[in-house]
Each structure stands twice: as C-alpha cells, then as structure tokens.
Amino acid sequence: MTAAQREASAEAPSSSSRDSTAASSTETLALTVFSANSEDDAECEDGQDGATEPLLARDKTAFGADLDEEKALTAAQRPRSRWRMVLRLLGAVLIFGLLIVVSAAFIRFLVRHPHAAVPSVDLPPISDSTANSALSCTQQYLLDTSNANVGVIPFPSTLYDPVLRPRPLEHTLSTEDWPARCLEQYVASGVLCDDLNGRWKDKPPKLDVIWTWVNGSSAELMADWRNEVAADAGWRRKLRRAVQAGAAAVVKHFREHGELRYSVRSVIASLPDSSLSTIHLVVGDTPAYSPFAPPPPNAAPSANATRFAQIPRWLDLPKIELSEPASTARSLARRTALLVHPHSELFRSSQIDGDGTRAAEWRSSAVPSFNSLAIESQLPNLPSTAQTALYLNDDFFLMRNLAFTDLDSPLSGPVFRMQRDLLVGGVAPGTSTDDPDGEWKGLGYSNWLLDQRFGERKRPYLVHVAKTISMPLLREVQEVFHKELSATAEARFRGKATNEVQPLFLATMYIIERHREALLWSFLVARSDADQSGTYSVSERRALLADLGVHPADAPHFPLLSIPRPRRDTVRALAADHAKAGLLNPLETTTEFSSHDGYAFLGLEPKMPFVYPSKEWPASPLSAAPSSDPICVLDIKTCFGDDFVSLDEGEVDVSAVFKRVAFEQTQCGDCLIALLVGKSGSRGLEAFLPEEEEAAEMDEMPVVTLPGSMKTSWQEVDYSAPPGGPGTLRQKTAALIQRYSYTLGSSPSSFQSISYAGPSLSTRLDQLVHPPSDTAPPAFVALNDDIEVPSSDALRDIDRRLQAWFEETWPEKSPWEQ
Structure with missing residues (x-):
C-alpha cells in the first residue's frame, strides 16, 4: 500500500475503530484524564512550585480541541458547556461500572476460593501436581474467559515485599558456561578451546525483552495522582499557564499513538523464537479505592486492600500473567511468556525496620511513577529469566531480522552502540544548568559519578535505539550506586529529584570502565x-x-x-x-x-x-x-x-x-x-x-x-x-x-522526528521500509514525537498515518493480543 493509498483509506476508518475511538472519547471527556508513556517523561512546570503532571488525553482529538480552547480563551472567558459536563458524568458512570465489574470478579475468587490466596514470598515454587488448585486469585482472574480486559489487573497489596534484599552477584553470559581452563585460555591467547565446540548449537542463549509503559489516562490508575495534583492549585490552571508560557512543547513527551503493540510485534518478527525467553511489561499500579468484600479467613487486616496494575487493552487476559513471587506451572510451561510487572513489584527500599513499614511507605511515595529514569533505576529488581535483556521504549522498533549476536555474545559480551560526535562530560551535583526535564542533566550527573569511580573523562552518548542490558551487571551497578539510584526512584516526575541518574548510560559505561x-x-x-x-x-x-x-x-x-x-x-x-x-x-x-x-x-x-x-x-x-x-x-x-x-x-x-x-x-x-x-x-x-x-x-x-x-x-x-x-x-x-x-x-539505524502531519509523514515512514537504493534499510528505528501544540485535526491525521504504516509493516499479531 502506498502512502497515497493509505491516506485515502484512512479517511474511512472501520466501524471497530470508530467504536473504540468513541469509547475512548467518552472516558476522556468523562474524567479529563491525562497520560504518560514510559519513554516520555518531561512535564509542564508551574511557575511557582514546579509541580508536574502528565499531559496526554487518551483521546487526542479531545485533548487537541481543549488546547485550542485554552489558547483562545482566558479562564474568565471560557464557558462551561453543558453537553461536555453531561458526557463527563456519563463517562464517570461507565468507568465506575467497569471498576465494579473488575472488583466483583476479583472478590468472587477471594470468597469462593480461599485456597487461592496469593502465596507469600517465602513459599517454594508450586509443583505441577498442585498447580491447578494453587493458582492465585489474580491468575484465576486472568484465566476466567468471562472477564473482559478493561485496562487493569487486580492484585492484593500484600503480594510484593517492599524491602530490597541483597542477592549474591551472578555470572554474566560471558562467564557462566565456561570451564575455568577454557576461560583462562581464551582470555590469554584468544583461542577457543575444543570443549566449547558446538556448545550453544543445540542450546542457544536466550534474552528477555523489557518494555516500560504507563498510561495516565486510565481513571482507575490515575485517581491517586489526580487528587494530589488537584490539591496543588489545580491541574487545569497549571496546564493553561504552561501553554501561555510557551512550554506546551512538553506535551509531546506524553502523547501516545499506540506504539507499544507494534513495538512488541516488531521484536517478535525480528528475533527468532529460539532467542526469546520472557517478555516483560513494566506498568504502573495504584490502590483500587473500592469497598471490597471481607478478606479471606485468617487473613491479615490489610489483606483486603487491592491494587490495580494497568495494562494495554489490546492484551488477551488468558494469554498473559502477572508476575508473582511464587512460580506456577503455567508460567514455567510456556516457551515465551508475557509477564506484567507492577511498579509495586520493582520499587523496593533498603530501609528496614521490624515489619517493613518504612520500606512500604517509601514505595507508596514513589508508585506509580511517571519518570522513566526512576522506573529504569528499579529494573535491577526485575525477576528476569535470562542474563541478557533487550530494553525498549514503546517508540523503539526492530525493522530487520537479527541474530542473538547482534545484541550479545557468550564469547565477547554485550553489544553497545555509541555516537562518537556526542560526548558527555561530568557535571558535579548542584552545578548543572541543563533543563531538569531533559536528559542532559541526568547524563552529566551520571558521568560525574563515573568520574569519581574511574577517573575523569568524557564518554560517548548511547545511540537512541533499543539497548542491550547485562542483568547480572545491572544488579552489580545497583549495589555500587544504590544510594544514587534510590534517590532517582523517589522522583515521581523527571527533574524533581535534586540529582537524577541516567541508569542505562551509567550501567553501560560502568561495564566499559570496570x-x-x-x-x-x-x-x-x-x-x-x-x-x-x-x-x-x-x-x-x-x-x-x-x-x-x-x-x-x-x-x-x-x-x-x-x-x-x-x-x-x-x-x-x-x-x-x-x-x-x-x-x-x-x-x-x-x-x-x-x-x-x-x-x-x-x-x-x-x-x-x-x-x-x-x-x-x-x-x-x-x-x-x-x-x-x-x-x-x-x-x-x-x-x-x-x-x-x-x-x-x-x-x-x-x-x-x-x-x-x-x-x-x-x-x-x-x-x-x-x-x-x-x-x-x-x-x-x-x-x-x-x-x-x-x-x-x-x-x-x-x-x-x-x-x-x-x-x-x-x-x-x-x-x-x-x-x-x-x-x-x-x-x-x-x-x-x-x-x-x-x-x-554499528547497525543501520534511523531516528525519525515526527514534527508535522500530512503526506510527507507517510512518505518518510515508507522510506524506512523501502529506502533509496544508496541507503541501507534500518535495523533499529526510533519514532520521536516532536509535534508542538498540534490541532485536533493534525493529531487525527498523524494517528491515522501511523496506524496505517504500523499495520502494513507488522500485520501479524503477537501471541498475546486479542
């Protein structure tokens, strides 16, 4: 399909598309909620106190129209439309109804299946013979085909231990399967010993794939955050001030175009199944705030507190799993599983007291997070099943077939991609003049930390594409820079911590310097x-x-x-x-x-x-x-x-x-x-x-x-x-x-800045798949939203063109889609 054909076909969306848009608009108009994705975490700042908030509405049309209205009218001039208030009320009733459905289904398992209470973190993995009877209430909820995906997964608030418990350092991929004699010989002479002939032919190394994703437009997830912002002079006034001050450009950092679904598809299409271990989706979560039924017998008083982990609505519930401390036969049997990890699982504190209260309070102050640096700082706590991970933002894509060795090798270690012409210098705490909402303040501070540990020098910027992570070494970095990473995790919004680390830059340079x-x-x-x-x-x-x-x-x-x-x-x-x-x-x-x-x-x-x-x-x-x-x-x-x-x-x-x-x-x-x-x-x-x-x-x-x-x-x-x-x-x-x-x-890569709507966008996207004859097709692609205060028509056009290109480029659904 050419760009012109896509443009024509996009003018007539399918009925299912119209239905989903209408539902999305209803929810948005009902609650006027704003969202943030995992990569985009710059925020509008209030001129007085610097408080921040995500700025994307689930429905970009409503959001664009609202911005146009904000620009055209002052607060005193702006009329309150009765039809909009009615729609908001209806939407609120709809969302409340969905919450009741989710809550009721969850409670049904708790009441009817008291044996299904979530195992504590100290229990051993569940055996095959008892798996069916010992599934947790959350897993049973996911397996119940009568439950529709309304954007959340319920789980007990007591499921995850908030205390960070040190674990022994682990072998890396390049040291795990080596006999000592072979490893010594290879390092000394560069000659591979015969014992390693065909070592990985029948048992190829595997990698995990990690995405972080937060959608702040969800009413049930954002209730906590909205109340906090509303108490702080009101979010609409802050948004209006930001727009009037010319800072509306940061809206782009929170806009979501449905990229995650196709980012997942691109990885599945590019990497062989033999190289994939587990797909990890890290999401936000928040208390449900619902009057639930009494807790199961003999449960602690707080056991009835339920949290909602937010998920994309295109996921098929029976095909995914919520990561839980105890294993289940169901997750072990699947060749490649998609595990959902709430922030509550990853955000952990070393503040230990008798009952973990201080650690729990620390976690509550940081979860959910809208700061990608904060979320990345807690990735060492991810219960990964492989030693290597590929980390992507939801606007990162793989465009060509890749081998495992494009990313890592048991012989030579992880593959890093860097820019020679962009060097990062160290900037001491308290001396940075960079925008706190941008990335360079964190980069400068991270390089300063590296200077203190390994000697002063400038270090190259990482290419803005999917990145390889050595999970054992990421955990080692956490042990070394635990204080600095914890301080980064405490900033729910980027730029609000005194000093923030760029975790992936820090971890990559740490390996090279070590x-x-x-x-x-x-x-x-x-x-x-x-x-x-x-x-x-x-x-x-x-x-x-x-x-x-x-x-x-x-x-x-x-x-x-x-x-x-x-x-x-x-x-x-x-x-x-x-x-x-x-x-x-x-x-x-x-x-x-x-x-x-x-x-x-x-x-x-x-x-x-x-x-x-x-x-x-x-x-x-x-x-x-x-x-x-x-x-x-x-x-x-x-x-x-x-x-x-x-x-x-x-x-x-x-x-x-x-x-x-x-x-x-x-x-x-x-x-x-x-x-x-x-x-x-x-x-x-x-x-x-x-x-x-x-x-x-x-x-x-x-x-x-x-x-x-x-x-x-x-x-x-x-x-x-x-x-x-x-x-x-x-x-x-x-x-x-x-x-x-x-x-x-180095790999063929493309960073595409999306600045304008119109046919030129479709042309540029088409050239990624069919580049000029003298240009290599990119293997790694990043699509960056750089649209400044777009109109509602422009946003609709951009979404339409992106959606058409996504579907043409990756038409095959991933195994976890509905």
Whole structure:
C-alpha cells in the first residue's frame, strides 16, 4: 500500500475503530484524564512550585480541541458547556461500572476460593501436581474467559515485599558456561578451546525483552495522582499557564499513538523464537479505592486492600500473567511468556525496620511513577529469566531480522552502540544548568559519578535505539550506586529529584570502565606484585619496567615511550569463533571493537595529554601495515612516580601506584593498556596476566570481583588485596576480565522526528521500509514525537498515518493480543 493509498483509506476508518475511538472519547471527556508513556517523561512546570503532571488525553482529538480552547480563551472567558459536563458524568458512570465489574470478579475468587490466596514470598515454587488448585486469585482472574480486559489487573497489596534484599552477584553470559581452563585460555591467547565446540548449537542463549509503559489516562490508575495534583492549585490552571508560557512543547513527551503493540510485534518478527525467553511489561499500579468484600479467613487486616496494575487493552487476559513471587506451572510451561510487572513489584527500599513499614511507605511515595529514569533505576529488581535483556521504549522498533549476536555474545559480551560526535562530560551535583526535564542533566550527573569511580573523562552518548542490558551487571551497578539510584526512584516526575541518574548510560559505561580497571589491576597488581605483599620490592619494580620494554637504568631519565597502534586479529577471528561455538554471526551489526583489544575510549577525547586522537573511532587494529604514527606516548616517570623509577632500596605501595596510573593520570592507564595489548600478539591478553600455576581442575569458576570494588570512589579502595575464592590467581584474573567483556557495534539505524502531519509523514515512514537504493534499510528505528501544540485535526491525521504504516509493516499479531 502506498502512502497515497493509505491516506485515502484512512479517511474511512472501520466501524471497530470508530467504536473504540468513541469509547475512548467518552472516558476522556468523562474524567479529563491525562497520560504518560514510559519513554516520555518531561512535564509542564508551574511557575511557582514546579509541580508536574502528565499531559496526554487518551483521546487526542479531545485533548487537541481543549488546547485550542485554552489558547483562545482566558479562564474568565471560557464557558462551561453543558453537553461536555453531561458526557463527563456519563463517562464517570461507565468507568465506575467497569471498576465494579473488575472488583466483583476479583472478590468472587477471594470468597469462593480461599485456597487461592496469593502465596507469600517465602513459599517454594508450586509443583505441577498442585498447580491447578494453587493458582492465585489474580491468575484465576486472568484465566476466567468471562472477564473482559478493561485496562487493569487486580492484585492484593500484600503480594510484593517492599524491602530490597541483597542477592549474591551472578555470572554474566560471558562467564557462566565456561570451564575455568577454557576461560583462562581464551582470555590469554584468544583461542577457543575444543570443549566449547558446538556448545550453544543445540542450546542457544536466550534474552528477555523489557518494555516500560504507563498510561495516565486510565481513571482507575490515575485517581491517586489526580487528587494530589488537584490539591496543588489545580491541574487545569497549571496546564493553561504552561501553554501561555510557551512550554506546551512538553506535551509531546506524553502523547501516545499506540506504539507499544507494534513495538512488541516488531521484536517478535525480528528475533527468532529460539532467542526469546520472557517478555516483560513494566506498568504502573495504584490502590483500587473500592469497598471490597471481607478478606479471606485468617487473613491479615490489610489483606483486603487491592491494587490495580494497568495494562494495554489490546492484551488477551488468558494469554498473559502477572508476575508473582511464587512460580506456577503455567508460567514455567510456556516457551515465551508475557509477564506484567507492577511498579509495586520493582520499587523496593533498603530501609528496614521490624515489619517493613518504612520500606512500604517509601514505595507508596514513589508508585506509580511517571519518570522513566526512576522506573529504569528499579529494573535491577526485575525477576528476569535470562542474563541478557533487550530494553525498549514503546517508540523503539526492530525493522530487520537479527541474530542473538547482534545484541550479545557468550564469547565477547554485550553489544553497545555509541555516537562518537556526542560526548558527555561530568557535571558535579548542584552545578548543572541543563533543563531538569531533559536528559542532559541526568547524563552529566551520571558521568560525574563515573568520574569519581574511574577517573575523569568524557564518554560517548548511547545511540537512541533499543539497548542491550547485562542483568547480572545491572544488579552489580545497583549495589555500587544504590544510594544514587534510590534517590532517582523517589522522583515521581523527571527533574524533581535534586540529582537524577541516567541508569542505562551509567550501567553501560560502568561495564566499559570496570573492564579497563580489570586489565590494569591484572598487570599492576596480580602480575607485578608477585608475592602479593601489597608493596613493590626493587626486583618487582625492575620486572615491571622490563615488561614495558624499559631498561631499569634508563627509568629515572627515560624519554617518552612512543606506543605504536597494536595490530590485532580479534574482531576478524570472532566470526570463526562464533561458528565453532555453534552461534549464528550478527546479521545487521558490524563489530567495530572488542574489549579483548583493550580500552574502547583510547583516542576518543581530542585533548587528552599524550594521547593522539584517532581519526576513526573505535580505532581499527586491522590496518594493512603498522602505522608510523604513535597511538599515544607513555611518560614513565609521570605515570609511575619518582619513588618507583628511582629503584632505591625500599618498598612502594602497590595500591598507590595503581590509583596514580589508572585514575589520577587517566592517559597513563589508557596508554599502558595499548602497550600491553601490542605485546600480547595478534590475539589474547597474555601480557596482562600473572604467570601460569598448577591448579586442580574446576568445573566452574566462582564469580570474581575485586575486594572493595563496590565503593563509589576509587580513593576508598585498597587495590592491593587479592580476590578470594578457589582457583589460581591467573584463573581469577581471567574470569574478572571476561566478566566485563563487551563489543562496540554499528547497525543501520534511523531516528525519525515526527514534527508535522500530512503526506510527507507517510512518505518518510515508507522510506524506512523501502529506502533509496544508496541507503541501507534500518535495523533499529526510533519514532520521536516532536509535534508542538498540534490541532485536533493534525493529531487525527498523524494517528491515522501511523496506524496505517504500523499495520502494513507488522500485520501479524503477537501471541498475546486479542
């Protein structure tokens, strides 16, 4: 269907479309409710107190007309239309009736099936033999085909523990299935051992897919929020002030065009079923505020309190599940399940008292959240079933077939996509001048946190498309930056916390910086402090200098050491290694850099001292001939200090030298890594590792981290302490390096800013599917609503064109749709 044909057909919507629009309009006019989706979380601010609210009506027509009216009339001039009041009253009656239906169905299960009360978090998973009789009341509600999807799932308020309970650190995908001997060999030499031949052919790695979604137009969900805003000078006055002040552009951040349904379809169409584990939908929830029936026998006094988790109305209730602490046979039997996660499940507090009251109060103050940063800060608490997750906003789409290795690899780690031409600098708390509703204030603060932990530098912006998450490492980030992430979670609206973190930027850069730290620790501590005493003896310092190619006698007055660009074969060999291990190679991703070749950001920042900026970034290690130009210059005396290079009798503190090279003089650590990568040969990281030792064979390496590495400041860590646990120091060092492995990749991507209605929008959308002959079709797409205060006609036109394009591009329903 061409754009012109779609435009003509869109003028005559189907009866079902008209019916759904009418119902939506009735609900909107009844309650004048506004909504926010998961990606869009900027808000209009009141000129006095800065309070915020979502700004999207479920029915864009009514909302656009209301805006036009706000612009044209003052509060004193605006008449109160009787027909609108009548429709609002009728809509209110309709919504109240729906709530009664939901409540009644839920209560019926509670009263008729007292055994169906939700299991506590301490109970073991339900066995197959008892699954049918032990389904919770919520699961029974979903399975009852007589219940229609009215946009909510009821669940008991006591279902989820509000207390954050620490869990042990886990293996990542790149360390879980490796015998210790194979992992050590791969890190040292870059050669895959025969034990891994075909390892993932019959049991391919899987990933979870995560969407966050909040629809604030739902009356039952937003009652709590509306009351709060109404008590604060009234939302209509705030909206009017924002429009009159020229701030209506933020409305776009809350507009919803039905993207989620098609974002889900796009993932199902692009990724093979063998790569998918669980689909996670994170949604808002709120108290039901309904006079429910008495609680089940022997229940706690608060057990009758019910909450509503909001869901899209196109979902088929019997095909989805509410995530619950206890497993059910039904969820275990499904190959790919869609689990709904209320905010109440994810938002948890470490504030512990006798009965969890403080944690529950904290959760109540933050749930539901309209701040995507706050919601993302709690994703570590998601009960994921896979170690890798693909995270999407509802306006992110996949356009082409992808392999698992387009996103992650058991050999080389998660794939990150970054922009060289957009660097993020650290901004100390309280000094930012960026718009608090935008993303750059959070980016600057996040990079400042990284500066405090890993040394100061600028870091690249993440490409605005679907992102790969390592769930074990995301939980590690939560442990390190728990205080900062909790403060972010407390801001129900973006910009209202004193300092907010950009969680995905923080987590991605954390992995890259921890890998750099692991490389430097391996050489400077594990290898060079041979007796693990915490101090360098004269002989150990001589050996370290010799490893760098420096004669000890020259060290005190050694000239600058020019480091050539390493020539490596890692990226080229990765394709053969994937085939050997039974993995399909990436279909739409060019691997540009592997962490097995060192540190990704060397040469990125143009003004770093003694480091030559690379014309290409990431710098390719596959040049046809060695370049005569150095990649960096290593100043031995500046980097290691006078005490170290003097080689006088006495001892030098290992941790102090490590901090100097790694963090105080960041260019020293970067250049040292480049030197040692070159000395390791064409593949592997042998020059970083301690000498080989005899050791008993182990089936699996323990999770290896450095003591004290959970601190938020490098000054607080004693890097001379060796890691504990079984295995040789060399094995543990190899496991530490592999834990934080990653690759940088590029894929055809498109960021589309939707600014205007009309045929040009359809033309641009068509070109995503059928691009010009000299342009590669995008594999990743983001559709960003940038429409400034549109008219109702423009919104209808945009919705019509988007809907037509969505249906043409992804006509096949996902397994969970009605």
